Amino acid sequence: MEFGEEDLLACCGSTRFAHELAKASPFSSLHEAIALARDVWFNKVDVHAWLQAFSAHPQIGHSPPSSSSSSSSSSSSSAHSTSAQWSKGEQSTALATATSSSLQELSEWNARYKEKFGFVFLICASGRSTDEILSELKKRYPNRPIVEFEIAAEEQMKITELRLAKLFSTKAKVSSKDDQ
Amino acid sequence: MEFGEEDLLACCGSTRFAHELAKASPFSSLHEAIALARDVWFNKVDVHAWLQAFSAHPQIGHSPPSSSSSSSSSSSSSAHSTSAQWSKGEQSTALATATSSSLQELSEWNARYKEKFGFVFLICASGRSTDEILSELKKRYPNRPIVEFEIAAEEQMKITELRLAKLFSTKAKVSSKDDQ
Numbered sequence: 001m002e003f004g005e006e007d008l009l010a011c012c013g014s015t016r017f018a019h020e021l022a023k024a025s026p027f028s029s030l031h032e033a034i035a036l037a038r039d040v041w042f043n044k045v046d047v048h049a050w051l052q053a054f055s056a057h058p059q060i061g062h063s064p065p066s067s068s069s070s071s072s073s074s075s076s077s078s079a080h081s082t083s084a085q086w087s088k089g090e091q092s093t094a095l096a097t098a099t100s101s102s103l104q105e106l107s108e109w110n111a112r113y114k115e116k117f118g119f120v121f122l123i124c125a126s127g128r129s130t131d132e133i134l135s136e137l138k139k140r141y142p143n144r145p146i147v148e149f150e151i152a153a154e155e156q157m158k159i160t161e162l163r164l165a166k167l168f169s170t171k172a173k174v175s176s177k178d179d180q
Numbered sequence: 181m182e183f184g185e186e187d188l189l190a191c192c193g194s195t196r197f198a199h200e201l202a203k204a205s206p207f208s209s210l211h212e213a214i215a216l217a218r219d220v221w222f223n224k225v226d227v228h229a230w231l232q233a234f235s236a237h238p239q240i241g242h243s244p245p246s247s248s249s250s251s252s253s254s255s256s257s258s259a260h261s262t263s264a265q266w267s268k269g270e271q272s273t274a275l276a277t278a279t280s281s282s283l284q285e286l287s288e289w290n291a292r293y294k295e296k297f298g299f300v301f302l303i304c305a306s307g308r309s310t311d312e313i314l315s316e317l318k319k320r321y322p323n324r325p326i327v328e329f330e331i332a333a334e335e336q337m338k339i340t341e342l343r344l345a346k347l348f349s350t351k352a353k354v355s356s357k358d359d360q
Contacts, residue, residue, distance in 0.1 A: 118226035
């Protein structure tokens with residue numbers, strides 16, 4: 001299956017990552033795409049690329065609006081819109097289990113986290129409640145910055161893997177429709 | 181002994197590091213200053229601070245001119261000038277043992293390193309020949325970016341420790357002169 005840089009940018013917001021992985025496309029399987037993505041992410045791109053990818057995420061508990069941008073013609077806006085929509089989906093359990101006080105506490109801890117580490121708290125939120133996310137944030141907060149930087153990169157990779165799977169299934173549906 | 185942010189910025193080019201460490205000044209001894217500096221560097225400042233400190237270094241083998249800036253009135257220029265002068269001293273063995281072909285090779289490897297990792301190759305150069313530095317660069321080049329990021333931070337800390345020692349001995353000389 002073939003993906004362009006824009007598709008891949010919606011999976012991980014580093015332009016260098018998207019560029020490197022697009023060069024390796026087409027992929028024979030999701031398994032192959034994930035293996036290549038892991039290699040690019042952990043071995044090929046530099047720390048600036050990690051920071052760029054982290055900055056593409058909304059603060060957890062604060063999904064950005066994903067409407068109105070579907071009419072945009074710029075490719076990076078389109079990647080951004082897809083990413084925002086996926087982010088909303090990934091946080092659906094958290095949002096369903098949130099109370100206004102837990103969201104308030106999460107927002108305060110997010111701010112403390114960002115102040116200490118210089119980037120947003122990243123966690124693969126799929127299937128996690130707000131309480132679970134908050135407890136992870138508190139557990140990770142005392143970490144040394146370099147340790148937390150690497151944990152955040154591992155979480156980003158988990159998110160990227162889920163999104164690559166979505167990309168594969170979306171493209172498969174489109175091509176099976178085309179075949180009809 | 182008391183140091184301001186400007187003194188500390190010449191030891192390590194991260195403004196956040198200099199700010200945090202200056203808050204802990206005065207120091208009862210060099211030993212105490214180094215222990216506090218290590219704590220700030222590894223536990224308190226974020227990865228952006230590390231990158232800022234790295235970017236304050238000249239490419240190894242390319243000492244910047246340290247003249248003319250002593251007349252500058254801005255404090256950051258003064259810190260920069262001190263740092264440039266120290267950098268020249270730290271690289272004196274390397275420069276004394278360099279040939280034009282080894283400098284050329286070092287320059288090429290530096291460029292490859294920066295292209296891969298996104299920051300200059302950092303090594304505590306004191307007492308090391310150009311060949312030793314080049315061989316370290318080649319040995320470290322295959323590292324994963326996150327691994328190399330942490331090694332560079334360790335090297336930065338070694339440089340900071342040497343510079344804190346210089347700062348202590350300079351200030352001690354000045355104050356013993358004042359006593360006469």
